[in-house]
Amino acid sequence: MRLKRFLNGKMAKSVMAVTLAGVITAACVAVGSDSINSNGTDINAQNIQTVTAGADSYVADETSQMTGSDAKGAFTTEDLGISASDYTDDEQIAKAADTIANADAQNIVNTQFELIPVEKLAITADTSSENEVMGGRKEYIDNGGAKQSAAVKFAETPMYVYGVDVSKWQGDINWAAAKASGISFAMIKCAGRSTGDGSLYIDPYFVQNIQAAQSVGIQCGVYFFSQATNIVEAYEEACLTVQLCQQYNITYPVAFDWESASDYRVALVPQNQLTMNMIAATFCNTVASYGYTPMVYACKNDLYNTFEPASLSASYKIWMANYYNDYYYTSNIYMFERPLPATSFPYQMWQFGVTNAIPGFNGYVDMDLGFFYYMPTVAATSFQLTVTQKEISTTFGSPVNLLDGVIAVSSAGIDATPFVTYLISDVNGQLVTEDYAYANVGIYAVTYTLTDVDGTTASEQALLYVYPPTGA
Template sequence: MNKFIKLFKKDKDEFGYLTDEPFDIRKIIPVAALLAVAIIAVVIVVVINSGKKNKTAGTVDVVTETTTAQSVTQTGSASDTATLSSDEEKQEDPQYEADMGMSDEGSGASVTLSAGGNETADTTIGIDVSKYQGTIDWAEVASSGVDFAMIRVGYRTQKTGVIYADTNAKYNMQQAAANGIKVGVYFFSSAVNESEAIEEAGWVADYIANYNITYPVAFDCEGFDSADSRQNGMSNDDRTNVADAFLQEIYSRGYTPMFYASASHLTGNSRWNTSTLENNYKMWVAQYPSVPYPDTSSTSYSGACAMWQYTSNGNVSGISTNVDINVAYFGYSQSAGTMSGETAAAASADVEANMNFTSVNDTVTAKEYVRLRNKPSQDTDSTIIATLNNGETVTRTGISDSGWSRLNYNGQNVYAVSSYLTTDLSAPTQAETQQFMTQFISCNDEVTPKDEVNLRSKPSYTDSDSVVVASVKNGTILTRTGYNNEVGWSRVVYNGQTLYCITSYLIVK
């Protein structure tokens, strides 16, 4: 495919990421609050957290108070529709800072990718994307001369160690392939030992099993020096062993493994045992010259480099944000296709929202409340039309496999995150009954905390009436009488009281 890349001056937009999480009153603390109050609050939090923390490799930290009920997911079995709020993304999604232009390599020169020019048969041009690129028009991307896309499929949170699927991953894999773009994927790891790394790789392999993956499956690990990262303090040997375990498992599952890092972290074994990795795997290196490829013909990094990420400041038709652009010094003759077992017609984009929806006809309401948008996207390319509250009903006309519902609201097609909707119209509102919105499946088993867990009066962090009644540690036996997989809470009995805690912090005896 012929193509060229030219310099293009463009100012970056500054934006905040939107969320469909339930409202958290703590987020509207006035900016003008007295400095003394803020200092006291910070001191209290630090004292409480320092009293709780006792991290060891392979152990999930004590439950924090920053995660909402809807975002909690069992480690190793991530929900496609679980999301984090904007504040939680800053703390928990290890890719947040990289996509906000805070990579240790900077952002690189601004470039625009378009069809034309000359490339050798062995050199291919690609992009790497995540949910931070919003809803992508892959037909437009294909027309820009993109050969391949490295798509983020998920990540493990850097504080709590929970695995989440990228909310746009399935849509991106399906639609990229449907438009003739070859697909590779990457996972953002915060594993602290080899067991967790193998778990991550197994989760990735299972997640992508029904998609046409032509390019490599990459391991990405950044932000490990952050004071809040569960990987803080790990040695180069420890990190390299974790990466090696992930990549070996990917290889055993039939995919081509690849390791991603910045040039500065690889040079001189700065943050990794570089020779160990480059002797066994394809290396994907981020290094951003002031003058982009092809005017700068190759990376200044002197080590092995199979794929070069030469800017994070790219402009590609069909993507509303800046995007990373890569040169791969390899290609594949296979033509990328749609999902395994699907016809081309089944994989075509929905004409209204450029997303594949299965038609349904049911009546839904919000579990609590949910924002209705003009596009199935939580980024700045969508507009909030209205808020649907529990008890208000709308007709749902479609469900996408990437976690969105299409609704008819006042005669207009709008979109909402499916996990915040329910077809159970009989459930009363919280205001009417002062009862919980969370519905539990009855069970009767014995559980104990993996490490330590807070037991609350209600299955909620944000409800002002939800208080921590007790904190119990591993070895304390609790009787579990109910669980909810959708929001990740368990109902337990402790000292004769019915209390609530996060399922992912428990193990069954």
């Protein structure tokens, strides 16, 4: 069912949250396997991690340079609360970038590679041409509040969630309305590199957007609009990104948003796929060394033809842009009418379209489907599955909730009860359905199982007694 059916009339905004929440709930069952993409080619997506290779559907990249004309976007060292150091030696920077590019992506968390201070990065004003303007602009503000508590810890949990990615082009956003409509996360542009002269700039709406979004409980990630043509430029971009992020509790990934077009500077310096992977690795490894989850954003075509996707996706999360025509500058929102785009590599976030159907936005905004969410954790604890009712009694034809009294906690400290599964077997050890048990008097074994995030499993058993009906 497409959202635009609900957007005609006064009920549009009131049903939005129910619609998105209901769609995500329904999507937790198997996604359909057959659909036709915009070119009329069958594609079959098998799961949210790795889907079989298929023909490309319509790809629409975010090809406009996200820059603007407000010099207030140029942060200073004082704004960022960092100390300066001497980075005049270009050879030193090149060596540092090479070390980071070749680092083991799996073993660099909290390494904290040295950063180039922001005042050494030659930040310029955020400028763009008139035909690139898609929204208003405003001086950035820093009200000193709206930051998430650093004491709150989060753990990644697989699930489908809707999100948006924003920059200054969305202007002032009513984040409370967006949250109420069912938006769970936001990828917020912090900065970028010019598609022309390659200068660095900061999005003037970054502070406003991240503070306002976090203040209403929307989880935030960050992206940098990259035009890096070598590992040194990727290192510079990551250094700026980390210093902008350090004031905030970033829960979603920090993304290397690399984009190409015929008139972009990156088109003048084409690189082979392995070199592009090294450029992405430089950015990703730098942000990962500060504890952020790295991610690479690109359109499907670039992921296949510019990067080497198999090794890239083995090291970092992938955020893929790949649109069906129905969701490209329309009032439609992807609601699992079709399978996810087919690829030969895993991806964890899908930018599926541009819509004007989300409350809180004055015009169009990019829409994303995330395949994960970050749940607040309780105090650290051990993996636990406890069945408090070892004997459960009912009568013929009277179902009971077999999860009553079941306590499950993951090793991350998250309530894992919704992820507990159970099987029922008769006295002969034969598996039976729950309906069968309630329709046949007898004693049954109920085996509960919980699988932790690292694959560890735990099992517990209880007995289910189904008695004859009263008076029989």
